[in-house]
Amino acid sequence: MVVKVYGPAYGSPKRVLVCLFEKEIEFEAVDIDLFKGEHKQPDFLKLQPFGEVPLVQDGDYTLYESRAIIRYYAEKYKNQGTDLLGKTVEERGLVEQWLEVEAHSFHPAIYNLVIQVLFAPLKGAPSDQKVIEESDEKLKKVLDIYEERLSKTKYLAGDFFSLADLSHLAFGHYLVNQTGRGNLVRERKHVSAWWDDISSRPSWKKVLEQYKYPV
Numbered sequence: 001m002v003v004k005v006y007g008p009a010y011g012s013p014k015r016v017l018v019c020l021f022e023k024e025i026e027f028e029a030v031d032i033d034l035f036k037g038e039h040k041q042p043d044f045l046k047l048q049p050f051g052e053v054p055l056v057q058d059g060d061y062t063l064y065e066s067r068a069i070i071r072y073y074a075e076k077y078k079n080q081g082t083d084l085l086g087k088t089v090e091e092r093g094l095v096e097q098w099l100e101v102e103a104h105s106f107h108p109a110i111y112n113l114v115i116q117v118l119f120a121p122l123k124g125a126p127s128d129q130k131v132i133e134e135s136d137e138k139l140k141k142v143l144d145i146y147e148e149r150l151s152k153t154k155y156l157a158g159d160f161f162s163l164a165d166l167s168h169l170a171f172g173h174y175l176v177n178q179t180g181r182g183n184l185v186r187e188r189k190h191v192s193a194w195w196d197d198i199s200s201r202p203s204w205k206k207v208l209e210q211y212k213y214p215v
């Protein structure tokens, strides 16, 4: 049964797409237009009650929350494609640590910037300058910690590419290319080299080629 991934145009679903490419898992992308509110229709809400993408259907098994989905496939297909979880329990612990850092420190700051800098103007809504300034400051602090870490190891969890690095691609792409704040990465030598390394992976290039962002 082919895996169905809903909402491929958007950021969080792209976290799932790049993981499926890395794990060499065949999938079918199902477009959902957030601007038309298709994610708030009853049929979709029955599957994803929070009305967000991604949603994955794998036969009778349905899963949402992008980081839960990538952990599921990284585990289920551990011996297929790229190993994304590390080889020891200690390495796995560090993968989980940096996945949590991405979810609770990196993502909220970049998500707010994407909403305020990119999407608010699209909707004709005013941008909240206070949120932008706070998010900029938070992102600088987070990236300073990344700079320190990446001065010691090639990737966040160690000297191996993992889910922790992969999880940054979808919104890191916005940060570096579309928010006017790419300098926050480029000014940090090790973060910049790390970004160039992970974003040049064939899996991520395939995502960008096949599933355009809405903006």
Ligand SMILES: N[C@@H](CCC(=O)N[C@@H](CS(=O)(=O)O)C(=O)NCC(=O)O)C(=O)O
Residues within 6 Å of the ligand: 010, 011, 012, 013, 034, 039, 051, 052, 053, 054, 064, 065, 066, 067
């Ligand atoms: N924690 C969720 C967040 C999902 C999420 O925020 N999805 C956005 C799209 S994107 O920001 O990830 O591109 C969405 O569906 N937004 C629709 C809405 O909030 O109405 C995950 O990681 O899957």
